[in-house]
Amino acid sequence: MHIVVCMKQVPRDNSVKINADLTINADGIEQIMNLFDEYAVEEALQWNEKLGGKVTILSIGPEDWKEQIRRALAMGATDSLLLSDPAFTNLDTFGAARVAAAAIKKLGDVDLVLCGRNSTDDETGAFAPALARLLGWTQLTYVGKVVTLESGRIVAERHLEEVVETVEASLPAVVTVVKGINEPRYPSLLRIRKVAKVEIPTWSAADVGLSAADLTPRLNLVNRVPPPPRPKGEIIEGKDATEKVARLVDKLMEAQVI
Amino acid sequence: MANEIWVVIERTAHGDMAGVSKELLGKARELADANGMKVGALILGAGIGDLAQVAFSYGADTAYVVDDGALAQYTTDGYVGTAAALAKKYQPALILTGAGFQMRDFSAALAAELDTGVAADSTNVMIENGTVSAVRSSHGGNVINTLTFAPGRTAVVSVRKQSFPEPQANPDRSGAAVTENLPGVPMRAKVVSVAPKQGAVNLSDAAIIVSGGRGLGSPENYYKLIPPLAEAVGGAYGASRAIVDAGWVPYEHQVGQTGKTVSPKLYMAIGISGAIQHLAGMRSSRTIVAINKDPDAPIFRVATYGVVGDANEIVPLLTEEIKKRTGR
Numbered sequence: 219m220h221i222v223v224c225m226k227q228v229p230r231d232n233s234v235k236i237n238a239d240l241t242i243n244a245d246g247i248e249q250i251m252n253l254f255d256e257y258a259v260e261e262a263l264q265w266n267e268k269l270g271g272k273v274t275i276l277s278i279g280p281e282d283w284k285e286q287i288r289r290a291l292a293m294g295a296t297d298s299l300l301l302s303d304p305a306f307t308n309l310d311t312f313g314a315a316r317v318a319a320a321a322i323k324k325l326g327d328v329d330l331v332l333c334g335r336n337s338t339d340d341e342t343g344a345f346a347p348a349l350a351r352l353l354g355w356t357q358l359t360y361v362g363k364v365v366t367l368e369s370g371r372i373v374a375e376r377h378l379e380e381v382v383e384t385v386e387a388s389l390p391a392v393v394t395v396v397k398g399i400n401e402p403r404y405p406s407l408l409r410i411r412k413v414a415k416v417e418i419p420t421w422s423a424a425d426v427g428l429s430a431a432d433l434t435p436r437l438n439l440v441n442r443v444p445p446p447p448r449p450k451g452e453i454i455e456g457k458d459a460t461e462k463v464a465r466l467v468d469k470l471m472e473a474q475v476i
Numbered sequence: 477m478a479n480e481i482w483v484v485i486e487r488t489a490h491g492d493m494a495g496v497s498k499e500l501l502g503k504a505r506e507l508a509d510a511n512g513m514k515v516g517a518l519i520l521g522a523g524i525g526d527l528a529q530v531a532f533s534y535g536a537d538t539a540y541v542v543d544d545g546a547l548a549q550y551t552t553d554g555y556v557g558t559a560a561a562l563a564k565k566y567q568p569a570l571i572l573t574g575a576g577f578q579m580r581d582f583s584a585a586l587a588a589e590l591d592t593g594v595a596a597d598s599t600n601v602m603i604e605n606g607t608v609s610a611v612r613s614s615h616g617g618n619v620i621n622t623l624t625f626a627p628g629r630t631a632v633v634s635v636r637k638q639s640f641p642e643p644q645a646n647p648d649r650s651g652a653a654v655t656e657n658l659p660g661v662p663m664r665a666k667v668v669s670v671a672p673k674q675g676a677v678n679l680s681d682a683a684i685i686v687s688g689g690r691g692l693g694s695p696e697n698y699y700k701l702i703p704p705l706a707e708a709v710g711g712a713y714g715a716s717r718a719i720v721d722a723g724w725v726p727y728e729h730q731v732g733q734t735g736k737t738v739s740p741k742l743y744m745a746i747g748i749s750g751a752i753q754h755l756a757g758m759r760s761s762r763t764i765v766a767i768n769k770d771p772d773a774p775i776f777r778v779a780t781y782g783v784v785g786d787a788n789e790i791v792p793l794l795t796e797e798i799k800k801r802t803g804r
Contacts, residue, residue: 231752232616232733242619253734312593338733340614342596344584347552351588356664357552359581373668378577379678380489385551387665397734398727436593436629440609441622445759451779453771462783463793466765467801469781475742475763476684476709476798 219271219367221262221330223295224318224346226252227279227286228339240442241308242339251286254334257395260402262332263294265367272296274325278306278317284418291413292405299325303422310435311340315348317433320426322353330372331392335360343394350392358385359394481508482516482568483536484559485527486579493530495642495681496574500635502643503601504572505535511603516540516568520558522548532651534643539651540566544658549667550578552585557661560589563630570608572601575634576680587632594632595623597737599639608633616733616756637680638739677712677728684711684742687731687758688719691747691768692787695724701791702746708798709742716748732757747787750775767791 228251229244237243251259262273274297275290277283287298301317309317322328331350336343343359350357362377365384376383377396423433454469456462470476481504486494504515517531517539528539540562547554563571563586571586573579575597587594595601595610602609608631609624625631679685686706688698698719706713715725717732731738733753743761748754750766750773758764759778766779767787776782783790798804 229615232618232756233752234615234618236619242615310593312588315588338616341616342584342594342614343580344587344594344596347581347584348588350552351556351585357581357585358665359552360577376577377673379680380673382671382673383549384668384671385665386668397730436587436591437595437623437625439621440624443620445613445617445620448759448764448778449780451764451776451782453776453782453784459785459789459793462785463790463797466781466783466794467797470742470763470765470798471801473763473780476802 219265219269219329219369220274220325220327221266221271221332222274222276222322222325222328223255223258223262223290224331224333224349225255225259225275225277225286225290226334226337227277227283228252228337232339236442236444240439249282249286251289252334252337254336254338254395254397256334256402257397257399258332258334259290259293259295260400261364261395263403264400265364266294266296269367274299276318276321277301278309278314287418288413288416289405291416292409293403294409298418300418300420301426302420305423305430305433308435309433310437311342311344312348312436313433315345315352317423317426317428318349319352320428321421324426329389330367331390333392333394335394335396346392346394353390353392356387356389356391358387358391360396361393362396362399364393478567478569479513480516480538480566480568481513482518482563482571483531484571484573484579484582485517485519485531486574486576487521487527491525493527493534494574496576496635496637498534498642499638499640500572500574501531501534501536503640505643507601507603513569514538516566518559518562518571520547520555528651528653532649533645533647535649537651539653540656541653542656542658546658546663549670550582551663551665551667552581553661553663553665555582556585556589558658559586561659561661562656563590568630569606570601570603570631570633573632573634575636579634583632583634590630590632592629592632593623593625594634596634598633598635601633601635616753617737617759618756673728679712679714679729679731679736679738682712682738683740684709685714685731685738685740685761686711686744686746687714687716687748688746689716689748689754690718690722691749695719697788698724701787705744705746705791705795705798708795708802708804709744710804711740711742714738716751716754745775745779746791748775749773750778
């Protein structure tokens with residue numbers, strides 16, 4: 219079975235700044251693998267250990283994203299693909315889905331695509347559903363357990379807010395996973411050394427047959443601001459805990475929140 | 477492009493109209509009235525009953541109804557295939573959905589099917605001179621984006637609950653019900669079973685949330701202090717990532733960048749220092765109470781009311797005082 223994992227590199231924390239041209243400035247913030255994608259990588263590796271085949275890490279980004287691709291290879295992924303082109307710099311979510319769909323079609327033999335439920339930076343959760351529709355494949359989001367995976371068929375539990383849905387679907391499929399589906403492994407030192415020099419295949423827009431027009435954003439960013447500051451708060455003082463508690467409850471009753 | 481705003485109607489487990497759908501009908505009505513447009517309710521399902529009338533009472537002019545056994549359970553193929561066929565036929569200018577998991581699945585796939593974009597988990601939507609724009613946060617609430625849809629394409633916007641007030645229902649309002657048939661769409665997924673989640677907690681719906689963190693010292697302290705206080709204030713209880721990862725509390729309860737994003741009217745953060753990932757998930761709460769030993773904890777920078785002190789001493793007193801005053 220050939221499983222592709224779509225992996226995004228994101229800032230470790232979101233204390234980002236906004237540049238004058240409305241782009242995001244994450245200078246000085248460590249870049250990591252999107253947390254939810256780590257679960258996707260681990261899930262792919264576990265099924266690969268049972269079923270054989272290969273696990274390809276696919277990422278759309280600049281050259282320096284190879285660091286996170288290498289991390290996934292050191293975890294145990296067998297193959298990798300970086301989609302990198304100046305034309306990809308300002309992709310919206312659906313533009314990214316178009317690039318990934320073109321690459322997956324070109325790979326040709328893919329049975330399953332795994333993604334994290336969303337990225338922790340843009341937080342749209344729309345990439346995987348868009349990818350599934352563009353490929354014309356089944357889509358299963360918020361999966362907390364893959365029960366069965368076999369040729370042409372998947373059974374998975376979708377963990378929704380209040381219920382767990384067990385769904386049976388046909389492959390090929392695009393599946394997004396939630397935190398808690400597994401415990402992602404650490405890359406082994408041996409493998410880190412082994413993959414340090416591995417060449418990561420890189421495809422451009424032309425390689426996947428996309429033009430600039432194909433990548434036109436469907437949504438245009440017209441403004442980007444930090445959130446409004448919260449009104450200044452108040453530290454409740456008192457001679458002891460009992461007095462502080464009484465004053466706090468006074469405030470909460472005055473504000474009619476309890 | 478028709479002059480219509482559609483609201484995709486969601487149901488509760490009991491089959492009633494979900495609160496978020498009422499909120500969206502209210503917003504759609506307001507936008508339609510200001511822009512000379514109409515409101516359509518898209519009602520998909522099986523045994524839909526009088527939902528069309530409910531939609532009229534909350535502001536819809538037209539209800540597009542597909543009542544078919546194949547839509548008894550949500551599947552992406554069934555719901556998106558049907559909605560896309562109807563949207564192509566009637567060409568609404570804007571389609572609004574809630575932003576729960578099922579509708580996030582739906583709205584993104586629908587937008588792709590209609591070759592448009594989706595403004596996901598938005599908190600506001602505007603129409604000006606025929607152009608639809610939406611406001612959504614990213615980067616854990618540290619960035620607020622305004623996005624504009626290209627004219628001539630149906631705009632798809634999923635909206636976070638409680639972004640708009642629920643309108644007053646007017647049972648005398650009526651409208652036109654349009655019955656449509658299920659189009660021929662491939663159905664590649666089948667829901668085999670649906671089970672209630674064990675220990676399910678719908679933090680997104682809670683008006684009050686009491687959360688605990690590592691400052692409580694132990695899982696025993698968490699369970700001794702946090703659920704009783706949550707019960708006293710009639711709220712749900714949450715947790716920081718640190719104690720979820722440490723195995724004190726199930727992931728269901730995690731508030732933050734990799735857990736739930738919440739904006740209740742009251743959020744109480746107890747023994748939570750306020751890592752940026754946690755602040756990301758709760759900073760838009762209306763009133764924030766922080767209780768922490770460390771006066772320099774970052775949580776105090778977002779708190780409306782802060783109490784410096786040991787949670788193990790303060791929380792039992794607070795729980796008792798609230799019970800006494802509210803008579804719970």
